[in-house]
Amino acid sequence: MLKYVLKRLLLLIPVVLGITFIIFVVLNLAQGDPAVMILGQDATAEALAAKRAELGLDKPLVLQYIQYILGVLHGDFGTSWLGGYEVLPEFLHRIPYTILLGSLSMFAACIIGIPLGIIAAIRQYHFIDYASLALALVLFSLPSFWFAMMGQILFCLVLNWLPSSGVGSLAHFVLPSITLGANILASQLRMTRTSMLDVVKQDYIRTARAKGADERRVVVHHVLRNGMLPVVTQIGISFASCMGGSVITETVFSIPGIGSLLINAVKGRDVPVVMGTLIFIAVFVGVINLIVDIIYALIDPRVKLTA
Amino acid sequence: MRKKKKSPVKTVSGRSVWGMVWFRFRKNKLAMAGLFLLLFMMAAILAAPLYVPYDQVVKQNIVEKFTAPCAQHWFGTDQFGRDLFARIVYGGRISLFMGLGVVAISFVVGCALGGAAGYFGGRVDSVIMRFVDMFMAIPAMLLSMAVVAALGTGVDKLLVALSISQIPRFTRVVRSSIMTLRSQEFVEAAKCCGTSSARIIMKHILPNGMGPVIVSATLTLGQVILSIASLGFLGIGVSSPTPEWGTILSENKIHIRYHPYLGLIPGVCIALAVMAVNFIGDGLRDALDPRTKN
Amino acid sequence: MDKTLQTAGSREALLEIRGLHAEYDTDDAVVHALNGFDLTLQRGEKLGLVGETGAGKTTMALSILRLLPPRVGKITQGSITYDGIDILSASPKEMLALRGARISMIFQDPMTSLNPVTTVGDQVLEVLKLHFPEMSREERDARVDEIMKMVGIPPSRKGEYPHQFSGGMKQRIVIAMALVSEPELLLADEPTTALDVTIQAQILELMKQLKEKLNSAMVLITHDLGVVAEFCDTVAIVYAGEVIEQGSVEDVYARKDNHPYTTGLFNCIPDLYTTADRLEPIPGFMADPTDLPQGCSFAPRCPHCTQRCLQEKPSMYLRGNHGVKCHRFSGKEVK
Numbered sequence: 039m040l041k042y043v044l045k046r047l048l049l050l051i052p053v054v055l056g057i058t059f060i061i062f063v064v065l066n067l068a069q070g071d072p073a074v075m076i077l078g079q080d081a082t083a084e085a086l087a088a089k090r091a092e093l094g095l096d097k098p099l100v101l102q103y104i105q106y107i108l109g110v111l112h113g114d115f116g117t118s119w120l121g122g123y124e125v126l127p128e129f130l131h132r133i134p135y136t137i138l139l140g141s142l143s144m145f146a147a148c149i150i151g152i153p154l155g156i157i158a159a160i161r162q163y164h165f166i167d168y169a170s171l172a173l174a175l176v177l178f179s180l181p182s183f184w185f186a187m188m189g190q191i192l193f194c195l196v197l198n199w200l201p202s203s204g205v206g207s208l209a210h211f212v213l214p215s216i217t218l219g220a221n222i223l224a225s226q227l228r229m230t231r232t233s234m235l236d237v238v239k240q241d242y243i244r245t246a247r248a249k250g251a252d253e254r255r256v257v258v259h260h261v262l263r264n265g266m267l268p269v270v271t272q273i274g275i276s277f278a279s280c281m282g283g284s285v286i287t288e289t290v291f292s293i294p295g296i297g298s299l300l301i302n303a304v305k306g307r308d309v310p311v312v313m314g315t316l317i318f319i320a321v322f323v324g325v326i327n328l329i330v331d332i333i334y335a336l337i338d339p340r341v342k343l344t345a
Numbered sequence: 346m347r348k349k350k351k352s353p354v355k356t357v358s359g360r361s362v363w364g365m366v367w368f369r370f371r372k373n374k375l376a377m378a379g380l381f382l383l384l385f386m387m388a389a390i391l392a393a394p395l396y397v398p399y400d401q402v403v404k405q406n407i408v409e410k411f412t413a414p415c416a417q418h419w420f421g422t423d424q425f426g427r428d429l430f431a432r433i434v435y436g437g438r439i440s441l442f443m444g445l446g447v448v449a450i451s452f453v454v455g456c457a458l459g460g461a462a463g464y465f466g467g468r469v470d471s472v473i474m475r476f477v478d479m480f481m482a483i484p485a486m487l488l489s490m491a492v493v494a495a496l497g498t499g500v501d502k503l504l505v506a507l508s509i510s511q512i513p514r515f516t517r518v519v520r521s522s523i524m525t526l527r528s529q530e531f532v533e534a535a536k537c538c539g540t541s542s543a544r545i546i547m548k549h550i551l552p553n554g555m556g557p558v559i560v561s562a563t564l565t566l567g568q569v570i571l572s573i574a575s576l577g578f579l580g581i582g583v584s585s586p587t588p589e590w591g592t593i594l595s596e597n598k599i600h601i602r603y604h605p606y607l608g609l610i611p612g613v614c615i616a617l618a619v620m621a622v623n624f625i626g627d628g629l630r631d632a633l634d635p636r637t638k639n
Numbered sequence: 640m641d642k643t644l645q646t647a648g649s650r651e652a653l654l655e656i657r658g659l660h661a662e663y664d665t666d667d668a669v670v671h672a673l674n675g676f677d678l679t680l681q682r683g684e685k686l687g688l689v690g691e692t693g694a695g696k697t698t699m700a701l702s703i704l705r706l707l708p709p710r711v712g713k714i715t716q717g718s719i720t721y722d723g724i725d726i727l728s729a730s731p732k733e734m735l736a737l738r739g740a741r742i743s744m745i746f747q748d749p750m751t752s753l754n755p756v757t758t759v760g761d762q763v764l765e766v767l768k769l770h771f772p773e774m775s776r777e778e779r780d781a782r783v784d785e786i787m788k789m790v791g792i793p794p795s796r797k798g799e800y801p802h803q804f805s806g807g808m809k810q811r812i813v814i815a816m817a818l819v820s821e822p823e824l825l826l827a828d829e830p831t832t833a834l835d836v837t838i839q840a841q842i843l844e845l846m847k848q849l850k851e852k853l854n855s856a857m858v859l860i861t862h863d864l865g866v867v868a869e870f871c872d873t874v875a876i877v878y879a880g881e882v883i884e885q886g887s888v889e890d891v892y893a894r895k896d897n898h899p900y901t902t903g904l905f906n907c908i909p910d911l912y913t914t915a916d917r918l919e920p921i922p923g924f925m926a927d928p929t930d931l932p933q934g935c936s937f938a939p940r941c942p943h944c945t946q947r948c949l950q951e952k953p954s955m956y957l958r959g960n961h962g963v964k965c966h967r968f969s970g971k972e973v974k
Contacts, residue, residue, distance in 0.1 A: 053478050067495075179567065179616045179619040180616050181619075184611075187594070188612065240751060241751035244706060245746060245753070247704075248739060248743070249738065249765060250737070250740055251735075264754070279485075323483070338756060339756055
């Protein structure tokens with residue numbers, strides 16, 4: 039088990055290095071002179087040259103990348119070109135907000151989406167099945183930023199029930215979590231329903247019925263235990279899309295998390311911040327996937343974690 | 346229950362595989378509604394120059410600003426008095442057709458990469474899949490943002506950025522579809538008959554393996570339309586004054602509270618387009634794999 | 640062997656199926672799986688149910704347990720009486736008490752019949768938990784161990800999961816599950832079809848041993864006439880959803896006065912003692928269950944087909960206990 043975890047973490051390293059290297063190269067090839075960006079158009083040639091040397095921009099790209107990664111390994115993620123702040127402390131300050139938002143939305147999406155999916159599957163072709171499917175469809179098709187914006191106007195500005203932006207209290211997170219979780223809820227619901235219906239058709243469910251198990255026991259002991267397996271995988275995938283969606287939610291609700299940091303960095307082509315954010319997210323997603331695989335192996339006896 | 350599988354084949358015999366898919370698809374009311382809605386939207390958008398002159402899109406008319414929907418301005422006007430209907434109809438060119446473009450590019454590239462990986466296996470497979478793993482390490486939305494950061498904004502760059510983020514997924518779907526088929530008996534049988542690789546791919550593997558890929562392409566189209574709108578809304582998609590549904594929402598966001606139609610109409614347009622695409626995707630999935638029903 | 644037949648009149652039958660019609664409603668057509676299926680089974684009788692794939696054998700077994708796939712399969716006519724209970728109007732609760740306790744079923748494919756995430760021991764134990772709540776935990780465990788030993792699986796392996804067993808071993812577990820409650824009726828649906836030949840022989844051998852030990856009645860569904868000869872007291876031949884010939888194994892295997900279809904089946908079996916250059920297949924295909932002929936369903940393939948066969952459905956002509964649904968035997972009944 040430990041060996042498996044270590045191996046998976048080691049395998050994560052080349053993946054993260056690879057993707058960050060590609061992005062690093064593309065970011066550096068495509069844009070104008072960062073020194074001009076930082077110092078402005080009026081800066082003297084000497085000042086620009088000095089800045090370039092300071093940033094290491096006069097060296098070949100590969101060397102720059104190696105230098106950057108070595109820095110990262112020592113906990114130095116560089117300094118923002120735009121804001122002049124150090125990337126790592128800024129990160130540590132912002133991460134809790136993003137994680138809180140992500141966890142709340144995942145939690146809300148799962149505790150609503152999965153039971154609804156189960157009920158929809160059990161009551162297939164019943165009113166509640168159609169209603170759940172319609173809900174999933176609408177939530178799946180609505181742009182989350184639009185949902186967020188309309189929710190903000192209705193609940194915060196018109197009805198005045200919730201704070202509209204910022205992070206003062208838990209109430210500030212209610213609407214952001216709902217809007218970020220909506221899409222995930224829809225996919226959890228559909229996944230759960232499909233998976234349950236798929237299991238119901240299996241021969242071993244017929245075997246359970248032939249044994250004399252009542253409907254309740256068939257569902258709880260036989261359908262659920264098998265039907266939940268793909269849902270666990272789906273939760274892992276949702277975490278990744280949750281990280282993507284948080285950019286939008288954080289922007290709409292002015293939450294100072296990683297997402298809003300990234301969007302500003304992207305707009306300003308702030309390479310150190312973009313790089314740092316992507317490394318963080320790639321590692322985070324990798325670790326979540328690892329945890330999901332471990333959980334999967336624990337609940338499915340057919341899967342063995344082999345290092 | 347074995348009998349069940351026999352009869353449909355018999356009753357619809359004489360049809361090709363795709364004829365049968367269409368036969369089942371046509372019976373699905375939601376899917377057909379989605380198809381008609383999407384075709385209608387596409388026709389309305391393509392034919393726009395016939396009934397709305399392009400200058401309506403950018404012509405400002407401060408006197409008429411914030412006109413609620415009326416006979417003259419079906420969807421009302423925005424803060425600069427621009428006609429929202431014209432902006433939506435011309436905006437659809439980007440929102441909808443760029444979505445199709447992204448899916449087409451990722452479909453072709455994904456099929457080529459996934460097909461090579463799945464069919465040849467071995468080293469080709471591991472090299473391609475390592476790259477796919479790398480790109481899959483970052484959520485699609487963030488990956489396209491990173492590419493936008495590198496390339497800058499604009500229609501062409503957005504197309505590239507979004508395609509890059511979708512290619513890995515297509516590659517995976519195509520590869521796994523081909524891997525399952527490759528070892529199946531009818532492919533083995535074709536090999537035993539001395540059929541060439543190219544013919545096996547074209548005649549046996551592609552027609553049978555395309556099902557899941559096409560379903561995935563349809564469902565991806567919905568997600569891409571949402572992504573285009575989201576990037577537009579964040580201000581890193583297509584920039585103003587070029588109309589695009591997400592950008593339209595972003596421009597108007599501070600006025601929506603007092604002029605709700607500015608928010609509702611573009612939002613509903615996006616949702617309808619995505620919904621139509623999803624209906625089609627679900628319908629296709631059921632038509633391709635009749636076992637998922639019942 | 641004739642004992643069961645002789646005593647038939649003296650007591651009530653264990654299972655009596657009369658005029659059963661069942662159909663599957665698919666998207667494209669209605670499949671008529673059972674079309675007036677009649678069957679009588681005495682206590683302790685071992686009956687072989689023989690027919691081609693798609694003849695309605697499995698549908699019949701599932702109908703007895705009322706386990707036809709919901710919404711798709713339904714019984715439209717007829718009656719099933721099990722030990723005085725009218726199965727088709729029994730309450731769900733009554734059905735639960737029958738399934739697994741008094742009637743057990745062995746399914747065709749052991750690969751898919753076991754729950755993949757539950758240990759095999761627990762799956763056998765489940766039957767006891769459901770039907771013998773008064774048993775103590777120790778008694779139950781002892782019973783599970785006993786039955787596992789009986790089917791040839793070391794009880795030490797009961798903590799393992801189905802994927803850790805081979806196909807033959809899985810079928811042994813399925814059999815253990817079916818027998819652990821000592822049912823009065825065992826429905827064995829082609830228990831060896833999904834296995835390879837050597838394993839088939841082992842499972843058949845096991846079932847033969849068990850047959851001696853248990854006195855439950857059994858319906859052995861198969862398309863192998865040889866297996867029936869070895870196992871069963873009586874045999875029923877099924878074609879297009881109805882029993883077209885029935886009788887004791889001796890009567891039917893005498894190969895006189897058979898239904899033309901049964902004759903066709905016998906002609907398909909290679910014989911070790913006579914030389915035949917080629918086997919004689921039955922011409923044509925099984926009747927299309929979505930579009931059955933008006934008269935005898937075998938008429939289109941029958942070498943003795945007459946005008947009457949095409950128009951009128953034959954009834955069962957009895958000679959003693961041997962019955963044949965064929966117009967050729969009309970007027971030749973013997974009581």
